[in-house]
Amino acid sequence: MFNVIKTFLKEGIKTEDISSYNEDNIAIYKKLPKTLKGSLNIRHIDCGSCNACEYELTALSNIFYDIERFGIRFVASPKHADALTITGPITRNMYKPLLDAMKNVPNPKVIIAIGDCAMDGGIFKGAYGIVGGLKDINIEPYILIKGCPPTPKDIINGILKGFEG
Amino acid sequence: MKHYIESLLHSDDYQFLGLFVSDKTKEQGVFILRYLFYDIKNKKLNITEIDTRKEFPHIDIPALDWYEREIHDMFGLVPKGHPNLRPLMLFPENYPKDFHPLRKDANLNIEYRGYEEYRYENFEPEGSFKILVGPIHAGIIEPGHFRFTLNGEPILKLEIRHFYKHKGIEKLAEGKPVEFGLKLSERISGDHSLAHSLAFVKAVETIYGIDIPPKAVYVRAILLELERLTCNINDFAFIFQDVGYSFGAQKVFAIKEMLMRLNEALTGNRFNRGIIKVGGILKEIDLNIVKDGIKLLKKEYLKYKKLFLNSSTILERTDTTGKVSYETAKKYAALGYVAKASGLYFDTRKIMENKLYGPLIKEFSLKSGDVTARLKVRFNDIEESFDIIEEFISNIPEGNIYKNYEKKDGYSFGFEEGQRGNIIHMLEIENGLISRWKIRDPSFHNWPIIQEAVLGDIIADFPLINKSLNLSYSGNDL
Numbered sequence: 001m002f003n004v005i006k007t008f009l010k011e012g013i014k015t016e017d018i019s020s021y022n023e024d025n026i027a028i029y030k031k032l033p034k035t036l037k038g039s040l041n042i043r044h045i046d047c048g049s050c051n052a053c054e055y056e057l058t059a060l061s062n063i064f065y066d067i068e069r070f071g072i073r074f075v076a077s078p079k080h081a082d083a084l085t086i087t088g089p090i091t092r093n094m095y096k097p098l099l100d101a102m103k104n105v106p107n108p109k110v111i112i113a114i115g116d117c118a119m120d121g122g123i124f125k126g127a128y129g130i131v132g133g134l135k136d137i138n139i140e141p142y143i144l145i146k147g148c149p150p151t152p153k154d155i156i157n158g159i160l161k162g163f164e165g
Numbered sequence: 166m167k168h169y170i171e172s173l174l175h176s177d178d179y180q181f182l183g184l185f186v187s188d189k190t191k192e193q194g195v196f197i198l199r200y201l202f203y204d205i206k207n208k209k210l211n212i213t214e215i216d217t218r219k220e221f222p223h224i225d226i227p228a229l230d231w232y233e234r235e236i237h238d239m240f241g242l243v244p245k246g247h248p249n250l251r252p253l254m255l256f257p258e259n260y261p262k263d264f265h266p267l268r269k270d271a272n273l274n275i276e277y278r279g280y281e282e283y284r285y286e287n288f289e290p291e292g293s294f295k296i297l298v299g300p301i302h303a304g305i306i307e308p309g310h311f312r313f314t315l316n317g318e319p320i321l322k323l324e325i326r327h328f329y330k331h332k333g334i335e336k337l338a339e340g341k342p343v344e345f346g347l348k349l350s351e352r353i354s355g356d357h358s359l360a361h362s363l364a365f366v367k368a369v370e371t372i373y374g375i376d377i378p379p380k381a382v383y384v385r386a387i388l389l390e391l392e393r394l395t396c397n398i399n400d401f402a403f404i405f406q407d408v409g410y411s412f413g414a415q416k417v418f419a420i421k422e423m424l425m426r427l428n429e430a431l432t433g434n435r436f437n438r439g440i441i442k443v444g445g446i447l448k449e450i451d452l453n454i455v456k457d458g459i460k461l462l463k464k465e466y467l468k469y470k471k472l473f474l475n476s477s478t479i480l481e482r483t484d485t486t487g488k489v490s491y492e493t494a495k496k497y498a499a500l501g502y503v504a505k506a507s508g509l510y511f512d513t514r515k516i517m518e519n520k521l522y523g524p525l526i527k528e529f530s531l532k533s534g535d536v537t538a539r540l541k542v543r544f545n546d547i548e549e550s551f552d553i554i555e556e557f558i559s560n561i562p563e564g565n566i567y568k569n570y571e572k573k574d575g576y577s578f579g580f581e582e583g584q585r586g587n588i589i590h591m592l593e594i595e596n597g598l599i600s601r602w603k604i605r606d607p608s609f610h611n612w613p614i615i616q617e618a619v620l621g622d623i624i625a626d627f628p629l630i631n632k633s634l635n636l637s638y639s640g641n642d643l
Contacts, residue, residue: 044305045301045308046306046330047308048329048330048639049355050353050355050639051355051638051639052358052436053355054305054355055356055399055436057305059418061418062418062419062421063418064422074304074305078301091329091331092256092259092260092331093256093328093330094329094330095277097300097301097308097329123352124332124334124337124352127332127333127337128273128333128336128337148438149355149436
């Protein structure tokens with residue numbers, strides 16, 4: 001154990017600068033409320049993604065990106081959350097659970113769409129099992145982060161950009 | 166015929182790989198059911214076909230339960246005598262009863278409204294209570310519903326309900342070109358982007374009759390091992406996290422991130438998407454980047470493996486937890502590490518492609534079937550992957566990276582060993598377009614096993630057991 005910690009100290013903490021990202025992948029529709037800056041609690045809802053987006057969302061908590069340093073946290077219940085992140089096309093079977101979760105988020109219900117599928121169904125457009133993307137169920141997200149899947153840097157920057165201006 | 170299939174299912178010499186159905190009512194007036202087995206002794210596939218118009222025999226073995234319910238949903242065919250024919254993928258709340266999408270004459274325009282209620286199993290012994298979890302879970306994971314019946318702390322029964330993510334991928338691909346299928350195949354289960362796309366192109370290449378150049382074979386194998394490595398390391402980190410050992414978890418997550426960056430440096434995509442094409446690979450890649458990087462990561466990984474195996478407090482949690490016996494694994498036709506940890510060995514690379522891998526893959530299996538055993542199988546897989554990558558990079562043949570081909574019609578299977586186990590794609594091509602595509606992710610075999618693995622354990626161990634199985638929801642739900 002001593003040796004392991006020694007290496008840890010020797011190597012240093014690897015949290016990175018995230019300032020390089022692709023601006024084209026970020027679309028801001030509405031500004032995030034300034035009151036949430038520095039303490040944004042997110043509940044993630046997978047509505048039918050291929051799980052690549054989830055893979056990248058879990059990566060946000062690793063020591064390279066460490067999203068908590070920006071005051072952004074993933075919480076366990078929609079009742080604790082300020083914002084919902086939504087991935088994937090919305091399947092018929094997940095439509096009702098999504099609405100139930102949204103009902104439980106306190107106002108203003110901030111919606112953040114992640115990945116190409118979330119807005120219009122992406123590659124799954126036209127499949128019988130999906131009701132479509134957020135566009136088709138008349139939910140306007142605050143932020144859309146494009147990519148299949150979007151990179152962790154794009155996701156963090158997308159959320160932070162929502163507070164700017 | 167029923168008795169013959171039954172005997173194969175119970176035989177130790179045959180591995181059940183799946184049940185594949187095609188609608189041939191237009192051409193032959195029947196639906197064709199193909200039971201796929203692998204004959205381990207004689208090293209060949211065994212495909213048993215049954216033609217039917219409406220009914221087919223029900224076989225009383227857990228491995229076929231989901232298949233039969235799936236076929237009932239998708240084609241409206243009836244497994245005669247099935248005692249529990251509830252809808253599986255098409256939730257009765259959201260889909261009408263007479264909707265069978267994979268029939269060629271199906272009308273896909275269905276109204277979205279409530280139809281009927283789903284019937285859960287009736288199990289309420291005296292003094293028991295229920296804990297309902299999901300479909301939306303507390304972590305960043307995919308949706309699925311778990312119903313626990315408990316009496317005090319131990320779990321008496323677990324009933325799972327999946328397919329919340331059912332999108333209808335198989336139907337979506339019908340009538341579309343192979344190129345679209347390839348793109349879609351990378352999005353069946355994101356963490357297995359490459360394994361699924363390889364299974365798909367292998368099916369296409371068998372139909373077209375292409376022998377891909379040896380260099381492409383090697384590059385594909387190296388990329389596949391990188392993906393396996395990433396997934397196994399990711400699982401290892403999550404097991405660290407679920408036993409409450411954040412230090413180990415974060416350090417191993419860092420290895421995973423470095424592997425993803427290695428992928429990006431190689432192919433330009435963190436999931437290696439878009440590199441595979443029919444006939445070979447899309448572009449030359451510089452494998453020297455891998456060579457040095459992989460050695461450092463191996464050293465780093467070995468540190469944390471030692472840390473894990475030397476910690477009695479961790480092993481206290483993982484030993485004897487989530488036991489899957491050999492009999493259970495066999496009757497569910499388990500695949501991948503779940504099977505290997507319970508003494509049932511099937512590895513597509515070892516059994517079907519021994520010419521390529523040879524002694525690089527050992528027939529490693531354990532008997533205890535608990536969380537520790539599944540992790541030890543992963544350790545073995547990780548070390549094998551490191552060896553394969555090193556060996557293949559130093560022996561890579563020169564030559565072309567793809568081969569030109571002529572398009573043909575036909576039907577074939579494509580096999581690949583993903584990290585979770587054997588992946589199969591059955592593909593039929595008609596007039597140059599996909600006419601039927603059946604995807605079988607190993608999760609479809611392994612998910613029901615979780616219902617037996619948790620019995621007798623306490624509910625606090627469920628996340629750990631779930632992570633040790635780490636199955637794909639997306640690949641299962643399709």
